[in-house]
Structure formats: structure tokens, C-alpha cells
Amino acid sequence: MPALAGKELRIVGFLCNWCSYGGADTAGVGRFSQPTDLRIIRVPCSGRINPLFVAKTLLSGADGVLVSGCHPRDCHYAEGNFYARRRLEVFKRFLPTMGIDPDRFEYTWVSASEGQRWQKVVTTFTEQIHKLGPAPRFGFAHEQNPATAAAC
């Protein structure tokens, strides 16, 4: 499914169930309007988010990835976001060497009550991605098919 041509870019969000997913709900309940690009994948805890999901998403053609969890100290599972913070920070710092703009990936903390903050996060991040434009691609799978073009 491609993003809505011309209007949207492909932005994927990984949100923890307890805080940020609830924060996004709170933003909805408050009718805090947001850009429509973001697609949210719900996970139990930011600690569940292997940075490799972000890598996979970016290499699969996403233009931006947003991760959000409970604020440090507020993790529903006590420690998940502490680990997530270290892993995601390291991964974000790794991106430049891959030739991927680190601004295409952000991680942040939004609590279930912070509807307005969520609105701001989504709006700012979406603007940031639109400023960067579409991410560089590998081209379609069949173009790379070694049957037609290969280094062997």
C-alpha cells in the first residue's frame, strides 16, 4: 500500500500501549487535529521495540519512523523504557553512517494524559519528514532481480 500520492509520506509509529497509545487516544478524544500520514503499530511497551524494527521499516521504504513510550520512571513494566532509551539512542546515532538522515527517526515519551503533547509530536515530526521529503529507495524488488542484473 503506497502512501496517498502527493499528500502523504509513509510514516510509521511504534507506540507503547500504556502511555503513548493512550496519549494518542487522549488527543483523539480532545479532537486535536493532526496530519494523517502516521500509521500506528501498538506494542505493549517501548522495551518491546527492537531498534531493528525501525531499521526494517526504514529499509522497507518508510520515510519516517516515530517511537513513543512512557516517560522514563513511568514505565508500566518498571524498566522497559530505560532499556529502550539506550537502544534507540544508539540506533539513532548509528543512522548517519548508513546514509540515512537521523531526523527520519525520532523517539520520545508521551504519557496517556498528554493529548496535546501528542498532537505536537505528530505535527512536528510529520513536518520534519515532509521537509526531508521521500527517503532514498532501493528500487523495486524485480529491478534488483539478479536474473537480469547481478554482480556475481
Added chain:
Amino acid sequence: MSTYAYYPGCSGLGTSQEYESSTRAVCRALGVKLVDIPDWSCCGSTPAHTVDHLLSSALAARNLALAEDLDAAAVITPCPSCLTNLKVAVHRMSDREFRMQVNKLLDKPVDRSTPVKSVLQVLAEDVGPETVAEMLPHKPLAGLKVAPYYGCIMNRPPEVMQFDDHENPMAMDNLMAALGAEVLPFPLKVECCGASYGVARKDIVAKLSGKLLQAAEDLGAHAVVTACPLCQMNLDLRQGQASSAAGHKFQLPVFYYTQLIGLALGVPQSELGLSKLCVNPRLALDAMHAVQAEKREQEAKKEAAKQIHKAKAA
């Protein structure tokens, strides 16, 4: 014992020559090897550090950079003011950004972070009062009642100085005790002496120093011991001013702790510079000798009594 890069500081060449010479003499006697930092310059003291952190740190850092070539265990200085500037510079330079700015100003950038210590810290920690006490089994300063006075910056701010208890330092107390002196629990160890107000507001110095002298006198001290050129000057040189402000004549000699250690170790008088003190040190030393004489007399009496007892028994 390791080698130390020695930073004398400007006071040592001026108002506190006796501190400087006694420090060198004591270090030599205790096997602390000092190598002067070649071409050392201002530590970045008072004028600079109040107006420009970068400049004052660069001044201090210049000396640290020069010291690096000496491959010393630490950079050490007798003067607490120099110590503060050198240590604050090191502390600030732990910030990479700041360090880069400082290094930009220097011909020779600071590479490593050599620890900075006071001479007092080296004597108290690296040499240790136990070693001193072992060298002086006969306790040469027995009977001398001293009030150790550290001044305000030898241990503070604690996160920078990292030495001793900043409210109740004991380094000098322990060293003095090792010499055999009777160390009084001087409560105003880290109180202000008035510092450089001696120039602008003599009345303040007279009042604050007077309070220190009063407390020492009340405890029955024969002398005050200091580790700071400025404190020593306020307490010693300005003792007359303090006396007139208090309406009470103080007569308390004010020693550098190195002078007393030197005295105990038998360092030649010429290097101790006792003659440079304003309040006659004899006052204290005579009192000490009197106590020692009294004690000897008592012991002699005891001995005699024993002999008599023995004789009688015989």
C-alpha cells in the same frame, strides 16, 4: 615516593617566602620530590577569575600543559588560592566544549588531566601523618598547643576540591598531632579571615580575624597554624589591628604548618624563616619549652621518688 610538578605561586616569591622555603625544605626532608614547572605563570587568580572564566582557566591550563612534560604524579601547590584556580580549571575542562575553547587559546594544548593537589594533601595522604610520627618518636613539639586554621578555600567547594571534610577538615590536625603537638578542637577552622578585604575594608578583617584569634586564645592555644598565605597575613600582620578593634591585645604567633613540621624535623632555621613572622614565635615556643621542662621536672621527681622508694626498700 613519586615526583610532583611544583607550582610555587606568586605569594611564595613575595609575602610568604617563609612558606615557600619551609615547604621546599619539608618536602625534601620527607622525600617528596618537587620539580618546578618550567616557565610557570599566573594561576589566573583574583583579577581574572571574577571577570572571565575562559581566560582564567586558560592561565591555569597553561601551567598544567607545561607540567605534562614532567610526567609527574600530580601538580601540587602550597597556596590554596592557586590550588582553587588550577582545580577549577581542571573541573571546567572536563566539559569537552570548554576544553576545546581553552586549548584554542594555548600554544601547547592540555592533553591529559593531571591531578592537582595541595602540598598539604600530599603530606596528609601520600606521605601520611603515620610516617611523620614514625620519624619523630620523641615528639619534639610536645606541649605546644595549636589551633589549626584551614581557611575558607582549602577544602571548598567540596565537589571541586575533593579533599578532606569540607566543614571539619582534619589533615593539618593529624599532621600536628604527629609532631607531638597538642591539637585543640578549634571550632572556627574554616571560618572567614576577611581575606582580601584587608585592602579595602580593614575593619572587616579586623573583626573577623579578631574572632578567630579570640576563639584560639579562649581554647588556650599557644599558636595558630595555617596553610594559606593570605590567612597567615591577616592573622599575623594584622594582629595589631585586630587587637585594637577587639580592645584586647592578642599575642598569638601564627605559623605555617610547614614551619612547624620543619621545626620538628630539625630543618635549619634559615629555611624555616621564623624570623619573618610578625608576632614573635618565641612566645609559643617558650610556652612549649616551659611545658616540656615542667614535664621533665615532674618525671625527674617521679624517678627520684622511685629511686628513694627503691633505696628505702633496699
Added chain:
Amino acid sequence: MKIGVFVCHCGSNIGGTVDAARVAEASREFPDVVFTSDTMYACSEPGQDGIIQAIKDNQLDGVVVSSCTPRMHEPTFRRTVERAGLNRFMFEMANIREHVSWIGKDKEANTNKAIELTGIAVEKLRRDQPLFAKQFDINKRVLVIGGGVAGIQAALDCADGDREVVLVERESTIGGKMAKLDKTFPTVDCSSCILGPKMVDVAQHPKIQLYAMAEVEEIGGYVGNYEVKIRRKAPYVNWDLCTGCGLCMEKCPSKKSTDRFNEQVGSTTAINIPFPQAIPKKAVIDPKFCIKLTKGKCGICAKICPTKAIVFDQREEIISESVGAIVAATGYDLFDISKYGEYGGGRLPDVITGLQYERLLSASGPTGGHVKRPSDGKEPKTIVFVQCVGSRDKSVDRPYCSGFCCMYTAKQAILTKDHIPDSSSYVFYMDIRSPGKMYDEFTRRAMEEYGTQYVRGRVSMIYPQGDKLMVRGADTLMGTQVEVEADLVVLAAGAEAAVGAPQLAEKLRISYDKYGFFMESHPKLRPVETNTAGVYLAGSCQGPKDIPASVAQGSAAAAKVLALFAKDKLENDPMISLVDMKRCVGCGKCVRVCPFGAIKEIDVRGEPKAEVIETVCQGCGLCTATCPQGAIQLSHFTDNQILAEVNALCQL
């Protein structure tokens, strides 16, 4: 697999900005989807009936509902599909209301987004497995750690609820800090008079097994089934024989022992019963001071003991207990006042802590209730109280308020006047914190009726002058420096976490803050629960607390335990991690990071492997993100499920 997709209009809530019918239509093109419909209110009774009917008519294996947030109606629809005979985990929800219709007005973009969110829900559902909760037995005994007032309350309430209680106390008597107090605020009633009966109840309760002089050594297991090892130290006295007569204390020649109960105000005998109301009232020998134990001779106590209870070669022992729940009530310890060099605590004998002062005030204390200062035994006439010593001070890493010092200082000022009518008291304070029933009135009485001089400001130093103590401080209301010539200075030492609290927390697998206080599950709504199921908190181990709050928490923790024990079987949430034994290489990374200790290393044919303790796992998935080879997978949120969601969204 046969999947049904139900798109909800939610009246106009979704329908207003999302073309629900088009979402349902587009969903027909998703793999495995065999039925779609759009419905006005999916959560309404007809809506749910429609889902059930469709499941039956089309033999659906799973259901996607595209409607509101799963945080709202996921449980509702889980029950719905369960009623239709499906496993309740064969269900996914796409949030097209909070995350779509309510936050954007562009109907085309919204509809497209709703279709995609439905798409990823379908992809996730295609990889869902039916999950089943595990039931397990529960051991209805409770361990209470700490015999202070909070622990006593928790133990008594549980025991009164007819549950067996194991109470472990580190000291030789229960009672904790409260037993050391003379009087309590704001009623000024005698502390031991109100605590004593409770202590006796503990001793006499048939359901309570008390281990004094004991500490928890090791905790294994999980909620409902904890295995606890308790290390019982040697008192060198056979407590079964000791009658607490106290004859040994009278004759013991070693009289310079540390008097822990009296906060080292004075000293005591090497064989000792801490105080007359001690529970258990049994003698204990301090091996550091006992002449027999240190030098090999003496043994007077053994000779004099009427029941021959003295056992010099007694050894400590390890006791195992099985319990189903644990209440931690380990209390607090006092801040070390010598950390303030300028106050001279520990150096100047007449600078003492508030708790030491309690012992001086207490009729059962070392001075028999006559206030005498430690240095020379003189009755002090001017007493200075300094508050916030080790509280609200970042420079000593104690930025928090200890909460009860304002009140006990006021109480001590009042008691001082009662004991020494011609005395005058000064209190240096930062703020008066007295929010509690009758609390502020009480501090007012200290000031107004008892003439205590309250000085708002910090003390900068205390130094001796002659036989007096000069207390120098600031009066910030007057804007001046003040110096008070005092005979005795009482420092209101703050509370800090009990010695060994972090180590105990690690045994309990609960978290603790940087000061060592145990972390509750939620600061407001779950104040006595922890993130480890079956472990509860009571009293000051969770943060400084006064007596009423500690007792309330003790009862609250007991209520939680009794509620847990009301069930005959416990059931776990089946969304837990599972290990693929074939792929696990036994590197132990998951064991290391699991916040709940829910993964253990086991031996499978000589190879180390990880195994999830299903009843302990909370389903956070940290292990899954940690395992490099993906051998441990969180059910319902597996790597492949999340990857399928990513793939559904991002196809180059």
C-alpha cells in the same frame, strides 16, 4: 483462515469523516478476509449480535473490528467472540476513531488511513494464535518483613483474616522505631502504651509465627508460591528456655556494650533485653562485648540463669518458609548527622539526634526520663532544635522531605517544657509542614502555649564555647544572623532508606528509587502494590511516613493480601513470552533484563536454556527485543506479527 472485518460508524463519530462502507468494501481485498460489513454501533447489543451471527454463518476463525481504541472496547469484543465460540485472542482492533476520524477532517485521507489500519490488523490477526490462561494453586500464607508498627499492623490484620503469617524482624524485638519513642504527636500519648498491646497481640496470636533476630536471605518463586529462606542469627540464648527474668543483665560484668535500643545514649550489658516491654522478651548476647565469647572466660550469666538458657556455642540457622504473598515493611533508618561537619554531630557529645532525645525523655530510657545532657549529665536549660538535618538538602543527596520531623520537633519542644519548666527551646526550621488532623494546631501550641521560639532559617555552624554550644544561624524573617548559646542541640535527623533496603528489593525483584526507598506500582492508585505480583509495601520502606500513615498502609497491604488469598486459584494473562527451546542458545541476556525475574535458566540435556515462568511473566516483551536470535517471543506481539504489520505498510 477465515476472517471477518466489521467496520463501525460509531454514529457520526467515525462515519462523519471516514467512509466506513468503503473501508468495509476495501477490506474484502485483504488476504483471508471472507466477510466484511459496516455497522452503526459495533459495541451495541445488536452490533455484537451481528458479529456473533457472522462468525457462526461464515465459520470465521478470527475477527477484526475497526472502531474505537482497543483500550476502550477490546475486552468487550473479546467477550463477544468468545461467546461465539472463538478464542478471545483471535481478535484484533483497528483504531479508526481516536487515531483517525477524530483527528482529521480530510475524508479521503481518513478513509485511506482507516483501510490501512484495518489492513495491518488483518495481517496481525492472520498470525494470532489462540491463547489460554494458566491456573495455578496459591499458598495462603504471608510473609511480613519488618516488625515495626506497619509490619505489626499488616501481620495482625492478615492473621485476623485467618491467614497464617510469618513475621521476620532483624532486631531481637519487634516494635521498630515507634518503640523507641517517648510520646507521639499530636495526642502526646505514651508510645509504648499504644504500641505495647499490639506487640503482645503479635506474640500471642496463634496464626503468627515470629522470627526475631532474623533476616530474609533468599526469595524464590512467584506470586502464590514464594519460597523464602530466613537467616536466624544466634542470640547465644535458648529462647525456648529464657523467661526474660533479667537476672543475667544484673550480673553481667561487661557493661560497656553498645546500647542499640537506646540509640547509644549510654551503654548496656553484653547480655541484654532491650527494654521491659520487648517482644519476644528474651535475652541476647552481643558477641562483640561478651567476655566469655571474646576472651573465653566469665560465663557468669550461664551460672546465674535459673533455666540454664545460655548457649555460648549457638550457631545461626537457615529456616525455609513457603508463602503466597510478601509484605515488605522494613521501615527507615536515620540520616547520619556526622555528615554535616559544621554541626559537630558525632564529635560534640551534646549534639544529638531527635531519636536520642526521645530516649532521654523516656521514663524507660537510660536517664529514667530525666533530661541530662550526655557530656556532663547536667540538666540543659537552653535547647536548640535544628530541623531538616538530612532532609530537603541536595548537598547531602537528600532532597526529599522526611515528613514527620516538624511534628516530632514540636512534640519534643513541648515535652522539654514539661520536663524542665524553666528551660527555653529554639527551633530552627525551613518551613513547618504539618498537614494532618490536629497537626498544625499542635505546632501552634508548641509556639503559643509552650513559648518555643521558632526561628525560620538554617543553622550554619555549631561550635563549642566553654561548656556551651554556640549555634549560629540565620533568621530569614528578621533578616539577621542569630547566635544562640545552647546547652543541648537536638538535630531533627531525616529519614533514609533502611540499611540493606536495595539488597532486599533485589531479592524481592521490586524496584527502588535512587535513595533506596521501594517503588510502588502507581504513586496514587496503587500505593501498596509493587510491580512484582504478590509483593506489597507498608510503612516507611516506601518513603518516610508518620505513624498513622504507616499503620494505614499496613492495613492496606493486609487488605491486598487478603483479597489475593480470597481466590483459590490464580490465573495468568496468557500474553506472555515463550521460549523456542530449539533456537535458544542459553546466553542469558533475557534473564538479565527481565524486570520481573520471570525467566530462569534451566538445563536441557547439558545445555543452558531460558524458560519463562508463565505465572510471573507480565508480557512486556523486553526479552523479545533483547534476544538476538528471536528465540523468545512474546505471544500476541511476536516479531513476525510486528514485521507483518510493517510489511503491510511498507512495500517497496
Added chain:
Amino acid sequence: MAEAKYISNDKLTAWLDELAGKMRVIAPTRQGDAVVFAPYASGQSVELAQEATAPPKSVVFPASEDLLRYDYRKNPENLGQVDVELLPTISPEPTLVFGSRPCGVRGFLIFDRVYDGATYKDPYYLARREATLFATIACGQAENACFCHSVGSAPGDATGSDLLLTPIADGFVVEAVSDKGAQCLESSLLEAAGGKADEAKAFREKALQEMGEPQDFGPAQQKLLELFDDMGFWEDVSAKCISCGACTYLCPTCYCFNITDENAGLTGRRVRSWDNCMSFQFTLEASGHNPRPTKAHRLKNRVGHKFSYYPNLHDGIIACCGCGRCIKSCPVSVDIREIVTKAMAHQPPAVEEAAK
């Protein structure tokens, strides 16, 4: 067969450009520090002086290929009824592999017996094989890892090639080996070789001679079977192996593959990709059981297959072309010659005992 031709080095690029106009040309190219076969673009420099890091295997047998693509078609009347529509994938282009060594081409002879056998013909392989020509360069000097003459080939072996190029001073003698190859010689850039053809022949003979006596690996066929259960031997020789796939993926004769399906929504692909018998997954069964659980088992299979099981099935032909890539590119320098030699010389401990 057409007469031998000669092309001077300075005209080589022009000839390649000419050929590239007619068909796809794959030639050895320097990429980073490696030399790999890649599509030739006009004017590009080709690396003919040294043996390429990887052989031209993937031209005919790609590292991965879609065996088929499929779409699921749902019946709008009955969503539960799904039809699968298969989409064709094979469309091989005429291709010339230029600059391979004889060993690189010999690999396909080993392939042919499997994919073009009596009972099974692999259409994907065959279509590409048909469409591919080989212009091979004869080797002048063997490398330390080379042993083609011990496995039935030679540095100037033209078998399997369509053209054979032999380097002589300032150019190549070009000889057609097949009719298809002969068509490539119809270029004005080539001149008649004349006496240079003999020079070329002498070059090839010298190269073979300099390789010394070939080693006889024939006895290995039986010996390896005897060693099948001697795991001690295999553990010993595989101790340093790190179980990677460099040897098999770079081997011109390794033809094993794996098949996986990749689905996305209602479309999917069936992918055939190279497999590697040194990998744990190669024989991993769905139950979790693995008949070749250790690297010793797997190395035994690799060596056994090449020097015993394959020859057993295929007239004694050793499934190895002696190119030495498995030796040179092995991260830990495992030497297959050494293993086979050791195996042939190996006396089972029991026998040794008995001999004493």
C-alpha cells in the same frame, strides 16, 4: 570449426563494445578490493589478469531467482473462494560471459549432469544455459591454491566454453570451440592468427606442465565412504572450520538451492536461492531434528559429495573444478586438498592397533 583468430590488446575494448551491442556481456570487474563478474558497459575496464574472486556461476544459476510469481484472485461473490494465478518469470537474455577461466566454466559441466539429467531437466537452468556463451581465457600460471589438473581439467581446458582466448604477446589468440562461439568471431577487429595459434598451444602446454604431477584423487571415492562413520577424523579436520558459506557460494560446482515463499497481501513469489551445505539450516528438519548437527558432519558431506558421492553417480567425475577459491577465500584457510589427501592416507585407529 572456424580457424583461429588473433586480437591485439588495444582492440579488445572495441571488440567487447561490438559484442555488447549484440548481447549482454558479463565480464570480470574490479569492485572495491574484489573482482566480480558484472554486466559490461561500453568502455568499461575489465579485469582479465587475475582470477576473479567469484566465478561466473550466478549468470546461469543466480544467487536467487523467482521461480514463480502468483496472485490470489478472490471471487467477489464468495470471498472464501480463492484462485491462484501463476505468472511466468523466465525470460533469459542472450549473454556472453567474457573472461572466465576454464575452471569457472567447468563448473557448469558438473551442473549439467544434475539439472540436465536423464530424469530431471530444470527449465530455469536450461533456459539460461542455452542463452549463455562463454569466452574463456586460458591460464598461464597456476596459483598456490590451484589444482584443476588433479580433477580432470587443465589451465587451457576448453571444454564447456564457446571461445577460448589464449594470451600471447600483446593480445589473444581466439579460437572457436562451438558453432555459437564461431559466430562471435565475425568481426573486422579480429585478424587471422596464423602461426600464433601454435604459440598459443605451446603456452597452454607449458602452463599445464608447470603445474607438476597431478594428484590422484580417485581412491577418495571409496575411502571417503569408509570414513563415513569415523567422526573423530571429521571432527579433527573440521576443527578450524567456522561453518560459513564462502567455500560453497564461491564454488563453481556447488549447485544446491533452497526454496522459500515470500508473500505480501494477495501476491507472492516462490524464491529459489543458493543454499550452503556448511550451514546448520541445510538439513534442519521441520521437527527441529538435524541429521547433520555439527560442522564435522557438514564438512564430511561437502568433501564426500564432491569426491565420492557425486563421482559414484556420475561416472567417476569429481564434482570439483580445482579453482581453489574455497581455499583462497576461506577465512581460516581450510584446504580441501589436504582433507582429501588426509582421508586417503587415513588408517582407522583400530587398524593401527591391529598393525601393532
Added chain:
Amino acid sequence: MTILTQLKEQITAQLPKLDMVIGWEQGYDALHATPLFMRAAEDVERLQIGPLSVHNTATYLTGLRNKKVGLVVKGCDSRAVVQLQQEGLIDRENVVVFGFPCDGVADLTKVRRLIGDVGRVEEVETTPTELRLRVDGREEQVAMSDVMADKCRRCQYPNALVHDHFAGKPREPHATSDDYTDVQEFESQSLETRFEHWKSEMSRCIRCYACRNACPMCVCRDHCIAQSRDPHWVTQDDMVREKWMFQVIHAMHLAGRCVECGECQRACPVDIPILALKRKMNKEIKEVFNYDAGVDPQAIPPLLSFQVEEENINERGW
């Protein structure tokens, strides 16, 4: 006594107590060393150390967990031992480490760059400063400084960090600090150039996983997610995206664990410069956590732990 003789004596003395000792010997030609598994005293004679002893002997450790293994180690190899010990992946008491001062090893790719094809090396003589080779009958001399592996130029631990036996005297480190100029240089190029760089480099990857299997810290090996279907992180397609994804997986799995022995890059048969990815990772780990892997057996890898207040991670406010 030379270091090698001393080492041999030490190994011979310990060998009876061990199942094997792993070192190096000459491989199929003079330029290529190969790991040597010494089981009998006569095997010890074949031991060689020096600039050609490139392999990390610690790579074999996790596969020999129940054996008593002796290991001859360079400084970098020893870091892998430390790291494995730290992670509880080996039992230290089952491993006997023989250390020696390492003067650095040669990077054969650099040798190839200098003298061309190295397929016909006949003889190699090593001196502390030079490699003297006879290739095709001609003599080639290359300075060690020109062909030394990059990891050795910046090596701060040339002597085994843990060892039970040490031959010779510890030598001075080759470098005192690592400023990661290589990483900075690479990152001074535009993002697009970097992206294209990897696209092009990865295109020749043959997915042999030599990088992974040569890595002493890759302990999943047989169960690596690069080849599994559950979880299904990568497909088996010969596509840059999948190959690159694997390198990201490898780098991420090594974050805070990589000891920079460089085996991944050395093992790569098609010379893809993948160490750059791990270098970057180590640079960031150093900056954020001030942590070096494989130095302290008591430490905890930073990604397996946390601090409530992270000193060097700014909370990302919006």
C-alpha cells in the same frame, strides 16, 4: 629465549591438562596462516606467531564450551575472551589463556593492493618492520607500517588483557586513544554518498555469513535470524536491502559488545568494508556510555543495563 620458544614451552607444559590449545600455523602457502589445534606435543612444534597470525582464536571458544581449551591470544583476541566471560558465554576456568606481546598483524588486502595478486607467493620472511615476499620468483619488500591492519594501528591493548601465561614482556600500546577519524571522515561525505556507498558495496555480498561466523561475539550462529523464518527478518533474495539489513542486525547485536578484532571484514571473501559499521557503533557507545567492550570482565554491556538518569542521553523534548 624467543617469545615463540617460551610460548611453546608454556603450551607443552599445560597441554596434558587440556583438550587442545588453539594457535596458528602456516596454511596452504607461506602467506596464509591457519588456525592450529594442538592436541599432542608434536603439534606444538608447528605453532607460529607474528604478523600473519590474523585469526581470532577466541572465535572457537563458544563452540568448545564443555572442553578444556588453551588459547594463544593477541591483545584483540583476549578482549573477545574478556567479553565472552563477561557475558557468561564461556567458563573462564575451562579456558587457559597464553598471551604474548602482539606487534600487529598484516592486512592481506593491503598487501594485495601493494603488490597485486598474492596467489603465487612462494616464501615469506617477517621482521618487526617488514614483510619480505618472494612472488613469482621476484622479491617484494613491504613495510609493516604500510600493510598493518588498521585495527593494529589504533590498538591500545597489544598484550593479552587476561592471561594465565605470558611469553615475553608486555609491549607499549600502539596508540593511547582512538579518535575515530575514519568514522568522521566517512561521515563527512553527504548522506546520499554514504547511502550509495553501501548500496554499491553490499551488492556484491554473497551472503556467505563469513563475517558472522568469524565474529567471536556472534554466538547465535546456527540460530541467527538471518536464516530463520520465525522470526522472519530477512528474505533469502539476492537483494541489497536484505544483505544490508543483515549488516545492520549484526552491528546492532554487537553494540557494546564488539571488541573490534576486525574478523568480520577480514573474513569477507569479497572485501566489503563492514568494520566501518561496527566502528561507528563503538564510537557512539564510547560517547554515550564511555564504555569499551572486552576490557573489564565484571562490566555489563551497556545495552543490557540502564541508568535511571542517563548522563549522556538528552531526553528528547518536543
